Amino acid sequence: xxxxxTVTVRLFASLRDAAGADRVSxxxxxxxxxGAVWGHLPDGVRDVGLPNxxxxxxxxxWTLPGATLRDGDEVALVLPVSGG
Amino acid sequence: MIxxxxxxxxxxxxAAAVGDPDHGGTASFVGTTRREGDLREVVxxxxxxYEELARAELEAIRDxxxxxxxxxxxxxxxxxxxxxxxxxxxxxxxxxxxxxAFAACRYAIDELKVRAxxxxxxxxxxxxxxxxxxxxxxxxxxxxx
Numbered sequence: 438x439x440x441x442x443t444v445t446v447r448l449f450a451s452l453r454d455a456a457g458a459d460r461v462s463x464x465x466x467x468x469x470x471x472g473a474v475w476g477h478l479p480d481g482v483r484d485v486g487l488p489n490x491x492x493x494x495x496x497x498x499w500t501l502p503g504a505t506l507r508d509g510d511e512v513a514l515v516l517p518v519s520g521g
Numbered sequence: 522m523i524x525x526x527x528x529x530x531x532x533x534x535x536a537a538a539v540g541d542p543d544h545g546g547t548a549s550f551v552g553t554t555r556r557e558g559d560l561r562e563v564v565x566x567x568x569x570x571y572e573e574l575a576r577a578e579l580e581a582i583r584d585x586x587x588x589x590x591x592x593x594x595x596x597x598x599x600x601x602x603x604x605x606x607x608x609x610x611x612x613x614x615x616x617x618x619x620x621x622a623f624a625a626c627r628y629a630i631d632e633l634k635v636r637a638x639x640x641x642x643x644x645x646x647x648x649x650x651x652x653x654x655x656x657x658x659x660x661x662x663x664x665x666x
Contacts, residue, residue, distance in 0.1 A: 494571070515571065521633055
């Protein structure tokens with residue numbers, strides 16, 4: 438069994454406001470999928486709720502919730518967008 | 522040209538970026554911050570981007586529009602605070618003839634609205650601020666279109 442991995446989670450908009458920071462570092466079990474990151478975020482962030490339509494990016498590229506995280510990865514939670 | 526900038530948008534520069542001696546038409550779209558005076562008055566929008574991915578996504582949209590419509594496309598988006606009446610986004614597209622220029626311009630702004638990881642926070646006249654990102658607090662009717 439591999440040891441825990443450390444990943445950085447980028448947060449934007451209401452999630453960033455709730456965290457009081459634009460990124461958090463998490464120590465996770467090896468093999469954790471991208472989609473499981475939400476459950477490891479601080480309570481204050483999860484209080485915002487994960488909106489329908491949220492997407493994920495891994496190391497600055499779109500990814501799917503089932504993608505496996507590796508040590509040193511940067512994952513981003515991308516809430517429904519409203520640019521323009 | 523792909524730009525994410527905290528500075529006021531230079532609309533002339535965006536249009537000039539798609540200049541091409543073989544192209545006979547240039548279409549442009551400018552999105553401006555709307556007051557929403559009949560709903561709940563907005564005084565400012567604050568834009569935030571996931572810059573690395575937003576830039577890549579805007580480049581992908583530009584490339585798709587250029588290939589699909591044989592056009593040249595430029596996109597510029599403000600980040601940070603944008604006062605009511607100021608431009609938050611500008612798209613320009615040139616092509617051989619106007620139908621392709623209009624189509625490429627429309628494609629780029631429509632795709633940007635649904636794909637680019639950019640968010641707006643509405644700041645209201647009563648001082649409240651609200652992110653338009655699908656989070657729990659419901660946005661007022663009509664906001665965020």
